[in-house]
Amino acid sequence: MTHEDEDIRFLLTEAVPPLAPPPDRVGAVARRVRRRRRRLSAGTALAVALTVGVGVGGVQILAGGDHPPAPRAATQATIREARCPVDxxxxxxxxxxxxxxxxxxxxxxxxxxxxxxxPNPAGRQDHGRTAPRVLTTGVGDIVRALNSLPPHQTMGGAGSPAAVERSLRCTAVAYDRELAYVLRYHDRQPVTVYTSANCRVAVSGAQGRGLDPALFATFLDRYRAQIVAQTPPATIPTPACASRIPTSRLRLTPGRSGLDDQVSANNPSKDPQLPSKLVAVVACRYEVGEASARLIGQDSDRDDADALRPFLNTAFDQGKVTSCGSYPGYPPPAVLDSLIVADATGATAEFWLRRTPCQALVGGRSSGVTPTDALVAALDRRLGPPPTR
Structure with missing residues (x-):
């Protein structure tokens, strides 16, 4: 190549600008990735800031201003259910x-x-403890009765104050059980009143009162009325006569063998013997043999059942205790009438009227008493005169 040729190439090279390098596609992708990461990081930081702000100060923002959040309302203390003392x-x-x-x-x-x-472990033989009785109607009457108890111990009956002494005067009767009353409230813990039949006092907390024996009777009056109001008469079944009764059982008084008597559970004083209206009654007559007494007549009644109640109450109130059938060696009756009643609470009770050779009216675990002529006549109107033997 001559010098002229080199000069011409140089002039051509300088006359045309250099070409741009090819685009760096890998670098462009990397730059876009870095920009996206920066945007995501910024967004995440903002979201975290907002979340923390709402969690910490959101209550203040929603409530308006910089006031501190209102304290939580205090929850009411749980009111315990009433519980009877165990012993x-x-x-x-x-x-x-x-x-x-x-x-x-x-x-x-x-x-x-x-x-x-x-229950009192030192008491006499217990014939079964009655389940707790819960009174929900007439509660105010019992509260007033409790607050009206005499301020001091009473002995020898209500209203007879004992001499003021440094210690209580108490008897030593071995009662089977003592009574406690547990009062339940809506807005306070239950209050328990403990009573002592031996010392004739009632104690609640640090305060004591004399005990009026009528307190429990008043409670039971309200309790029976509550059961009557809650028990439709139509749901109370009519009692039935047993087809036979073992003769050996008839040789013993109810004090030894015991007759069915659910009524006395809510009427321990038996004054009167039947405190609630009778809704059903069945009269059963038995002829007594060597081994068993056989049913020979019966009469049931629902319409006029309560007519027998005054005759039974008067007989137990006025009758005198008799030894007729009162010990195992006494001969069984030749004829026996049995009365089974159901009162308006649904409770039942059985009564025996021994007809011959001697007459005695027995019920529950009491000793026999002499029946009144009115009661005997009322039974004969239902069953007819007894057979002679």
């Missing part, structure tokens, strides 16, 4: 109570009162 070890020391105050023994406004029979 006498849960009873307080009666002598340590304060007697003579005029303050109410229990607060007003109770929703219900439970009467609890608390």
């Amino acid at each position: 006498l070890r849960e009873f307080p020391n009666l002598e340590s109570a304060r007697y003579g105050d005029s303050e109410p023994l229990v607060p007003g406004g109770a929703l219900e009162i439970t009467a609890c029979e608390v």
